[in-house]
Amino acid sequence: MSRFKDLQKNLFGGTTSNARQFGMIFTLVAIVALFQILTDGLTLRSDNLIALFQQNSYILILAIGMLMVIVAGHIDLSVGSIAAFAGILVAKSMAEWNFPWPLAILFGLAIGAVIGAWQGFWVAYVGVPAFIVTLAGMLIFRGGNQLIGNASTIPVPEGFRVIGAGFLSEIGPDTTYNNLTLLLGIAGCVAVVWREVQSRRTRRAMDATVAPLWISILRMAVMVGIILFVAMRFASGRVGTSFPISGLILVALIIIYSFYTRNTAGGRHIYAVGGNSRAAELSGVKLRRVNFYVMMNMSVLAALAGMIFVARSAASGPQDGNGWELDAIAAVFIGGAAVSGGIGTISGSIVGGLVMAVLNNGLQLLGVGTDRVQIIKGLVLLLAVALDVYNKSQGRFSVIGSITRPFRREAPAKPATSSDADREPATTTVSG
Amino acid sequence: MSDAPILLEMRSITKEFPGVKALSDVNLVVRAGEIHAICGENGAGKSTLMKVLSGVYPFGTYEGDIVYQGAETRFHDIRGSEHAGIVIIHQELALIPGMSITENIFLGNEPRKRGAIDWQSANRMALDLMARVGLQEDPDTLIKDIGVGKQQLVEIAKAFAKDVKLLILDEPTAALNEADSQHLLDLLRGFRERGITSIMISHKLNEIEAIADEITILRDGRTVETLNIKADGVDEDRIVRGMVGRELSSRFPDHTPNIGEVFFEVRDWNVRHPISADRQVCKNENFVVRRGEIVGFAGLMGAGRTELAMSVFGRSYGLWESGTIIKDGKEIVLKSVADAIAHGLAYVSEDRKAIGLNLLDDIKTSTVAAKLSKITRHGVIDEVAEYKAAEGYRRELRTKAPTVDEGVSKLSGGNQQKVVLAKWMFTDPDLLILDEPTRGIDVGAKYEIYGIIQRLADQGKGVIVISSELPELIGLCDRIYTVFEGSITGDIPRQDADPETLMKQMTSTKKMQTR
Numbered sequence: 001m002s003r004f005k006d007l008q009k010n011l012f013g014g015t016t017s018n019a020r021q022f023g024m025i026f027t028l029v030a031i032v033a034l035f036q037i038l039t040d041g042l043t044l045r046s047d048n049l050i051a052l053f054q055q056n057s058y059i060l061i062l063a064i065g066m067l068m069v070i071v072a073g074h075i076d077l078s079v080g081s082i083a084a085f086a087g088i089l090v091a092k093s094m095a096e097w098n099f100p101w102p103l104a105i106l107f108g109l110a111i112g113a114v115i116g117a118w119q120g121f122w123v124a125y126v127g128v129p130a131f132i133v134t135l136a137g138m139l140i141f142r143g144g145n146q147l148i149g150n151a152s153t154i155p156v157p158e159g160f161r162v163i164g165a166g167f168l169s170e171i172g173p174d175t176t177y178n179n180l181t182l183l184l185g186i187a188g189c190v191a192v193v194w195r196e197v198q199s200r201r202t203r204r205a206m207d208a209t210v211a212p213l214w215i216s217i218l219r220m221a222v223m224v225g226i227i228l229f230v231a232m233r234f235a236s237g238r239v240g241t242s243f244p245i246s247g248l249i250l251v252a253l254i255i256i257y258s259f260y261t262r263n264t265a266g267g268r269h270i271y272a273v274g275g276n277s278r279a280a281e282l283s284g285v286k287l288r289r290v291n292f293y294v295m296m297n298m299s300v301l302a303a304l305a306g307m308i309f310v311a312r313s314a315a316s317g318p319q320d321g322n323g324w325e326l327d328a329i330a331a332v333f334i335g336g337a338a339v340s341g342g343i344g345t346i347s348g349s350i351v352g353g354l355v356m357a358v359l360n361n362g363l364q365l366l367g368v369g370t371d372r373v374q375i376i377k378g379l380v381l382l383l384a385v386a387l388d389v390y391n392k393s394q395g396r397f398s399v400i401g402s403i404t405r406p407f408r409r410e411a412p413a414k415p416a417t418s419s420d421a422d423r424e425p426a427t428t429t430v431s432g
Numbered sequence: 433m434s435d436a437p438i439l440l441e442m443r444s445i446t447k448e449f450p451g452v453k454a455l456s457d458v459n460l461v462v463r464a465g466e467i468h469a470i471c472g473e474n475g476a477g478k479s480t481l482m483k484v485l486s487g488v489y490p491f492g493t494y495e496g497d498i499v500y501q502g503a504e505t506r507f508h509d510i511r512g513s514e515h516a517g518i519v520i521i522h523q524e525l526a527l528i529p530g531m532s533i534t535e536n537i538f539l540g541n542e543p544r545k546r547g548a549i550d551w552q553s554a555n556r557m558a559l560d561l562m563a564r565v566g567l568q569e570d571p572d573t574l575i576k577d578i579g580v581g582k583q584q585l586v587e588i589a590k591a592f593a594k595d596v597k598l599l600i601l602d603e604p605t606a607a608l609n610e611a612d613s614q615h616l617l618d619l620l621r622g623f624r625e626r627g628i629t630s631i632m633i634s635h636k637l638n639e640i641e642a643i644a645d646e647i648t649i650l651r652d653g654r655t656v657e658t659l660n661i662k663a664d665g666v667d668e669d670r671i672v673r674g675m676v677g678r679e680l681s682s683r684f685p686d687h688t689p690n691i692g693e694v695f696f697e698v699r700d701w702n703v704r705h706p707i708s709a710d711r712q713v714c715k716n717e718n719f720v721v722r723r724g725e726i727v728g729f730a731g732l733m734g735a736g737r738t739e740l741a742m743s744v745f746g747r748s749y750g751l752w753e754s755g756t757i758i759k760d761g762k763e764i765v766l767k768s769v770a771d772a773i774a775h776g777l778a779y780v781s782e783d784r785k786a787i788g789l790n791l792l793d794d795i796k797t798s799t800v801a802a803k804l805s806k807i808t809r810h811g812v813i814d815e816v817a818e819y820k821a822a823e824g825y826r827r828e829l830r831t832k833a834p835t836v837d838e839g840v841s842k843l844s845g846g847n848q849q850k851v852v853l854a855k856w857m858f859t860d861p862d863l864l865i866l867d868e869p870t871r872g873i874d875v876g877a878k879y880e881i882y883g884i885i886q887r888l889a890d891q892g893k894g895v896i897v898i899s900s901e902l903p904e905l906i907g908l909c910d911r912i913y914t915v916f917e918g919s920i921t922g923d924i925p926r927q928d929a930d931p932e933t934l935m936k937q938m939t940s941t942k943k944m945q946t947r
Binding site for chain 2: 271
């Protein structure tokens with residue numbers, strides 16, 4: 001039994017973000033497995049996986065920016081409109097002003113930056129709540145898109161479409177697999193192992209208790225297994241398809257932003273501002289600057305997402321990006337971010353977004369109509385957050401605790417760690 | 433008094449939280465018409481006991497019996513206990529700032545006529561209740577427009593609106609100035625004469641000694657003893673002994689100051705109120721701090737001490753108007769908190785939970801928050817360096833926590849304060865400004881904090897202590913400035929500092945002639 005407890009504590013109950021992430025991934029795997037069974041194996045087929053990634057990469061890119069916005073204590077409702085606005089301008093720049101496509105991409109990012117500076121100015125320097133600023137932005141830039149595009153679609157050239165519809169190319173020996181995708185998978189595995197080793201080394205340097213080696217190995221084995229499995233699937237698709245370029249952009253952004261939010265002073269300032277802005281200010285954090293850049297960054301990512309979408313659908317239209325803001329916000333909250341700010345992780349938001357995406361995709365494969373899919377997605381969002389709120393009020397965190405609870409044979413409510421148990425009386429001492 | 437009938441008896445109350453026994457076998461006997469004080473260090477279980485009594489922890493979640501007015505009673509929620517005439521007034525007042533006095537008094541208890549609120553009789557009754565607690569205000573005044581002392585009175589009036597028989601006050605004077613505290617204590621004496629029983633939880637032992645009839649001391653979730661103040665000849669030292677279970681020979685550690693040259697000077701400091709710019713909050717203030725010196729700032733609430741400190745600390749309060757800061761003989765300009773930190777200033781705020789700490793953080797993150805540059809290279813945080821720094825301070829300051837990964841929200845007030853001190857010690861300051869450093873902290877932890885402050889001074893740093901407790905300033909500081917309505921009215925060396933002198937300077941505009 002003690003081994004089981006060890007496992008439970010290290011995988012699900014620990015306080016390190018590693019354990020949290022692992023728990024989230026576990027949820028995702030469970031949902032994927034469920035749909036894999038329900039759809040008779042359609043879910044994990046190469047073409048479906050590829051489509052799933054392509055269709056959702058732009059939402060996940062938005063979720064990255066949205067996570068930082070929400071952690072800082074704001075919200076951004078304008079991302080869909082900004083994506084559409086940037087998309088139409090970029091399409092127009094290529095179709096009418098003859099911008100070469102690489103320049104058009106830079107142009108699109110610049111548009112995002114300018115819009116972001118505009119919104120950041122109102123939020124950070126004037127002090128208008130982000131909800132209002134971005135609600136206004138949602139209207140302004142949706143209207144802007146339709147004004148510029150005359151409410152019609154503008155096609156984009158072939159070269160540009162790579163960022164939305166392109167794949168890793170076929171090079172090297174014929175292995176019946178896509179070699180670059182395989183290489184990417186192997187690189188991913190190496191990264192997982194390297195990170196685990198690093199984290200063990202760090203914990204040892206801190207004289208903290210290091211999880212038993214077999215748990216580390218199990219953890220790595222599961223992660224490596226998932227990565228290799230997914231890589232093989234992507235690599236073995238129809239000839240000409242493989243890991244999508246948009247997915248590659250997404251993975252790069254996830255790595256960069258995860259590192260930024262976890263390991264840099266700038267990232268920590270975002271959490272400080274969201275956790276207690278006055279305390280952050282009195283600790284020397286430049287509040288306005290943080291708020292400004294968080295909002296600005298969101299708009300740049302929104303412009304990027306808009307361009308990827310336009311590239312995939314080969315044209316920019318007036319309805320692009322409708323409702324994206326809500327998908328992105330839902331992903332962040334399912335991924336464990338706090339509505340009041342200060343809490344949340346990039347990886348959590350990505351998994352949250354993938355949960356929604358798999359759900360969407362699986363239900364469609366099952367032939368469920370969009371009406372019902374919407375209802376189910378709404379309920380999932382509500383339940384996921386409600387479960388998290390409930391678990392927090394019970395002194396343990398996250399969805400995972402409650403998933404594993406039915407498996408426990410022992411008497412109920414033995415807290416996993418002593419620190420959890422101290423919470424109740426400790427808070428009462430504050431007033432006593 | 434001891435022959436008065438027993439109003440309330442709590443018998444062997446045991447309350448467990450997962451993994452921790454917050455109360456074990458606690459007994460409390462309160463007689464009708466007395467003021468009964470409950471004392472104990474933070475975490476001793478005072479608040480938990482009161483939550484059991486008032487039904488916050490309903491019947492069935494604890495063991496033991498509550499006998500009230502001669503019958504065994506089971507409260508299932510707060511409404512149940514309020515119905516029985518037990519009303520608890522929490523330390524954090526439960527008033528709605530944007531509502532009027534009347535609306536707050538009758539919140540959840542509104543007088544109705546045919547389903548609608550009867551505002552006429554509500555206002556009439558409010559005036560009556562306000563008169564009983566000695567509150568003279570227009571009942572339509574919004575709560576946010578009256579001071580915290582008057583807000584406390586509104587809370588008590590609210591209790592009376594519920595026909596209170598047993599009034600429980602949790603740290604009623606913690607946020608009040610001397611005058612308001614005195615008024616409140618007089619009020620409680622008046623209630624006693626009218627037969628209302630009060631239970632008072634307090635850290636202010638002088639108040640307990642002055643007002644209570646009986647005192648029950650809790651320690652680590654157990655009853656230590658119940659004393660009759662008069663019959664047992666109880667004084668402050670006796671209470672402290674019961675609370676900490678040992679003799680605290682002195683409430684301040686011994687200390688021989690080693691004071692050097694003046695290194696920090698503020699000249700002709702003028703600051704205006706951030707919203708109403710015609711109000712001057714700091715009026716031409718001048719002060720100096722020497723190396724190794726602990727300088728006190730005494731003043732009534734609203735005198736502008738916090739405002740002065742914060743405006744010096746990178747203009748983090750108000751609209752700066754004029755004035756110069758000279759440090760080590762050179763004039764420095766501090767336009768932001770970052771500037772202030774870079775120039776070796778540290779400000780430990782008055783309200784640790786609201787503006788001092790991010791309660792979502794753990795000890796480690798909090799410790800390094802004000803000077804991340806010390807543990808970052810090219811903007812990347814070195815986690816091991818962070819851990820080592822935090823762990824070092826945890827040991828040095830003896831912060832009670834299993835590891836530095838513990839969330840600061842789980843710590844007691846004294847330990848939270850140690851984390852805040854560590855956070856500012858980590859910035860290597862030359863001048864520390866400590867605003868109410870021991871507010872809401874129990875006796876044992878206070879002693880430790882005083883020791884830390886003295887050690888910082890001995891390292892050659894200047895320390896400014898702002899406090900509303902005069903004995904604390906007198907016991908700790910080498911020199912005390914008095915502040916009255918935005919002006920510094922006195923500069924009193926330790927040997928001349930006594931409560932009377934200070935109080936006189938704190939309430940007068942006339943500048944005292946200093947040596």
